[in-house]
Amino acid sequence: MAAATRGRRHWGSLLGLLGLVSAAVAAAPWDMTSLRCNFGAFCECDFRPDLQGLECDLAQHLAGQHLARALVVKALKAFVKDPTPSKPLVLSLHGGKGTGKSYLSSLLAHYLFRGGLHSPHVHHFSPGIHFSHPNQMECYKKDLKNWVQGNLTACGRSLFLFDEMDELAPGLMEVLRPFLGSSWVVYGTNYRKAIFIFISNTGSEQINQVAVEAWRSRREREEILPQQLEPLIFQAVLDNPHHGFWNSGIMEEHLLDALVPFLPLQRHHVRHCVFNELAQLGLEPRDEVVQAVLDSTTFFPEEEQLFSSNGCKMVASRIAFYL
Numbered sequence: 001m002a003a004a005t006r007g008r009r010h011w012g013s014l015l016g017l018l019g020l021v022s023a024a025v026a027a028a029p030w031d032m033t034s035l036r037c038n039f040g041a042f043c044e045c046d047f048r049p050d051l052q053g054l055e056c057d058l059a060q061h062l063a064g065q066h067l068a069r070a071l072v073v074k075a076l077k078a079f080v081k082d083p084t085p086s087k088p089l090v091l092s093l094h095g096g097k098g099t100g101k102s103y104l105s106s107l108l109a110h111y112l113f114r115g116g117l118h119s120p121h122v123h124h125f126s127p128g129i130h131f132s133h134p135n136q137m138e139c140y141k142k143d144l145k146n147w148v149q150g151n152l153t154a155c156g157r158s159l160f161l162f163d164e165m166d167e168l169a170p171g172l173m174e175v176l177r178p179f180l181g182s183s184w185v186v187y188g189t190n191y192r193k194a195i196f197i198f199i200s201n202t203g204s205e206q207i208n209q210v211a212v213e214a215w216r217s218r219r220e221r222e223e224i225l226p227q228q229l230e231p232l233i234f235q236a237v238l239d240n241p242h243h244g245f246w247n248s249g250i251m252e253e254h255l256l257d258a259l260v261p262f263l264p265l266q267r268h269h270v271r272h273c274v275f276n277e278l279a280q281l282g283l284e285p286r287d288e289v290v291q292a293v294l295d296s297t298t299f300f301p302e303e304e305q306l307f308s309s310n311g312c313k314m315v316a317s318r319i320a321f322y323l
């Protein structure tokens with residue numbers, strides 16, 4: 001994943017420095033971090049939030065998503081600042097393909113955990129990989145519950161990332177419901193410091209419709225408000241029997257802290273993605289590559305040709321092709 005590569009490079013320069021620091025700490029007879037980590041509830045593990053870094057990176061690299069950026073940063077700030085949160089942070093990301101949902105999630109992991117997506121406290125679940133046989137649902141339920149509980153007992157500051165929620169066989173998410181509220185306390189360990197992120201395309205049609213209408217009525221994209229989209233996404237999830245939350249009670253009990261919309265991307269956003277990608281490869285911006293990528297992108301609606309049908313999803317592979 002492109003974001004992971006860049007993240008690693010980004011951390012690379014810091015790692016040397018951290019290595020020195022941690023070597024010094026390890027040499028001390030009292031290692032405060034591991035001491036505290038023996039008491040599950042106080043354990044911060046490798047949770048090292050750098051929200052300023054996150055904000056900065058999002059502003060520079062997440063193309064065209066003013067709403068997602070603001071919502072996520074605001075929710076994280078409040079959550080991280082609170083030493084005893086009243087419930088875990090639960091975010092649900094919604095939008096079309098290639099609009100930046102996975103990208104934002106990977107940046108989040110990088111700026112919250114020392115190991116980023118490779119941290120032992122970041123858990124990534126994908127239906128095609130982890131839950132691919134619908135007839136084994138009962139086993140998956142048991143596994144998932146044990147994993148979440150086991151990992152949260154080891155470290156309250158864990159991140160659970162669920163991809164492609166609209167391909168998840170129904171029933172599985174029921175087991176998560178108790179973890180997402182405020183009452184789940186086991187063996188004196190509270191699980192309220194965990195972060196859950198759910199990703200899906202559900203609601204993208206509604207979001208896209210609002211974006212198209214805004215354009216047609218000559219309103220700026222930045223004038224679209226979260227309050228405008230939230231009820232639409234909420235209803236779309238409730239109405240979608242293929243979404244993992246179907247009949248799980250999670251929507252009905254309002255366990256989500258934010259429904260985060262990702263808007264469809266315009267031509268200039270795709271151009272932004274091409275520049276990002278070229279910069280990551282250490283290359284100068286090249287107009288003919290930008291043009292070639294744009295020419296091979298399809299746009300909607302049919303008439304106005306405003307928004308990329310695949311967002312920036314194909315940018316990396318197309319660049320590889322045109323270089």
Ligand SMILES: *[C@@H]1O[C@H](CO)[C@@H](O)[C@H](O)[C@H]1NC(C)=O
Pocket residue numbers: 123124146147148149150151154
């Ligand atoms: C933590 O979650 C992973 C899946 O990401 C699982 O393989 C592992 O067994 C879990 N650990 C515990 C202690 O339950």
